[in-house]
Amino acid sequence: MEVAGGRVAPGQVGYSDALVPLVPRDVTATSEAARRGLRVEFTDGTIVLSPDADDLVGLEIALLSGFEHLT
Incomplete structure (x- = not known):
C-alpha cells in the first residue's frame, strides 16, 4: 500500500x-495490468492488489460494491 510516508505491506507496523x-474515501482512479495487479487510488493513498499465485484462493482478488443507489 502506498501512502504519503512511503509503502506499507500487510503485517508491517502501521498497515492497519x-x-x-x-475505507470512507472516494476512489479517484483505478487501473489494472497483468503482473502489476489492480491499483485503486484515493486522494490520500493507493492500494495495489497484486497477489502471487500461491495467495489466490478463488477467482476474485477484490469485490467492488457500493452502487445499490443505482439500481
Whole structure:
C-alpha cells in the first residue's frame, strides 16, 4: 500500500492504521495490468492488489460494491 510516508505491506507496523482511513474515501482512479495487479487510488493513498499465485484462493482478488443507489 502506498501512502504519503512511503509503502506499507500487510503485517508491517502501521498497515492497519494506513488502510482503515481509506475505507470512507472516494476512489479517484483505478487501473489494472497483468503482473502489476489492480491499483485503486484515493486522494490520500493507493492500494495495489497484486497477489502471487500461491495467495489466490478463488477467482476474485477484490469485490467492488457500493452502487445499490443505482439500481
